[in-house]
Amino acid sequence: MEVGRITGLKGKITVPGDKSISHRSIMLGAIAKGTTEVTGFLNGADCLSTIGCFREMGISIEETNDTILVHGKGMHGLQKPSAVLSVGNSGTTTRLISGILAGQDFDSKLSGDASLNSRPMKRIIEPLQLMGANISSVLRNGCAPLYISKGELHGISYTSKVASAQVKSAILLAGLYADGKTSVTEPVLSRNHTELMLREFGADIHTTFGLVEPSDTPHADRHATASITPCQELYSQKIIVPGDISSAAYFIAAGLITPDSEILIQNVGVNPTRAGILQVCIDMGADITLLNERTSGGEPVADILVRTSKLHGTTIGGAIIPTLIDEIPIIAVMAALAEGRTIIEDAAELKVKETNRIETVVDNLKAMGCDIMATYDGMVIHGGNPLHGANIHTLLDHRIAMAFTIAGLNADGITHILDSKCVDVSYPAFFDTFEELL
Ligand code: S3P
DSSP states (O other): EEOOOOOEEEEEEEBOOOOHHHHHHHHHHHHHHEEEEEEEEOSHHHHHHHHHHHHTTOEEEEEETEEEEEEOOTTTOOOOOOOOEETTTTHHHHHHHHHHTTSSSOOOEEOOOTGGGGOOHHHHHHHHTTTOOEEEEEOOOOOOOOEOOOOOOOEEEEEEESOOOHHHHHHHHHHHHHHSSSEEEESSSOOOOHHHHHHHHEEEEEHHHHEOOOOSSGGGGGOEEEEEEOOOOOOOOOOOOBOOHHHHHOOOOOOOOSOOOOEEEEEEEOOOTTTTHHHHHHHHOOOOEEEEEETTTTEEEEEEEOOOOOOOEEEEOGGGGGGGGGGHHHHHHHHSBBBEEEEOOOGGGGGGGGSSSHHHHHHHHTTTEEEEETTTTEEEEEEOSSSEOOEEEETTHHHHHHHHHHHHHTSOOEEEETGGGGGGGGGGTTHHHHHHTT
């Protein structure tokens, strides 16, 4: 894909359904009793991997117009897959499904593409093994392919070093099949869609904040603990998936940095555990307004209005990081065009995403002429100089392709987004959405 400078992005758009909520709707629908109806489902490659895995385990999933029907077979209705479960590029599929598979009576193997098979899985293998699961890395390198066979699961209290919704969710989903209460404590609350949706499906799940024991752990008051008691049965639901704020982020940024622009992005999920980018935009001086704030399907939703703004640098770190972790590539692009210095810290998790996003962001912004430096847990950006066109090496990372498309639209010359088709992972119609704004 080639992009060049534009001005005047104007119009009303919607973005596809939330990726995290879409995955969970299929997973919980599959192990619930009855038919779960999902509207607004994200038809991106990652979520289709989740559908493929559950079909392989005997779950009938119908795709009609804009609704998905998941004919759940209850907590113990999954069948032994006859093939390796193919998880594609999807970390969420891999880590969450492992929690469910750990509680099954059959054995299974899952594997993904080269990027997925190099991402760290020890973070779920260890806690699931502590619960009594038989789960191992086939190549003994802490990565997928993973092999999972029948184990007796026990409730545990687990403290995770990272604030990761995927780790938390894997443990909670295994906790459904355990013989006692399971708790996961994380350093700060990560996205809580699993907890919210499990509750809707009838699970007994609670969240508390702060450490129970007096502790000198730094920021102990911010620790979040989710606890689940084992469950006999979950019950099918109607799920309305809101627009994905991680996809909206590209148009938020485009509206703010592209001259003479005004964009209304309708029906975006603004769950506080996901919406850190809104605060960052405000801190950078953005003209951004939330309209029509409401609750839909148990999740907070709003329309987001953005207008071209003169942005300035900021510092982003600490507890806000998990609430915007997937938006850091596009935040870095905004920072490159904002006046002054932006520091992004406490974001070492970027190194284990679809690519090492500290490297992919820094290398590509440098190629466009930005004054940027990688640090061990983030980056420092001296913004305000014009960007110029470059070859963008996405390394097949969808968020790099989309973030640098926005950069290219605000750079001199032509920017080539290599392997731009990788946007299919989370936003197949990404390039079409621009047509609505021209
Ligand atoms: C996700 C959690 C986050 C996020 C990913 C989706 C989820 O990963 O980066 O894109 O749906 O649970 P981590 O849990 O590894 O932080």
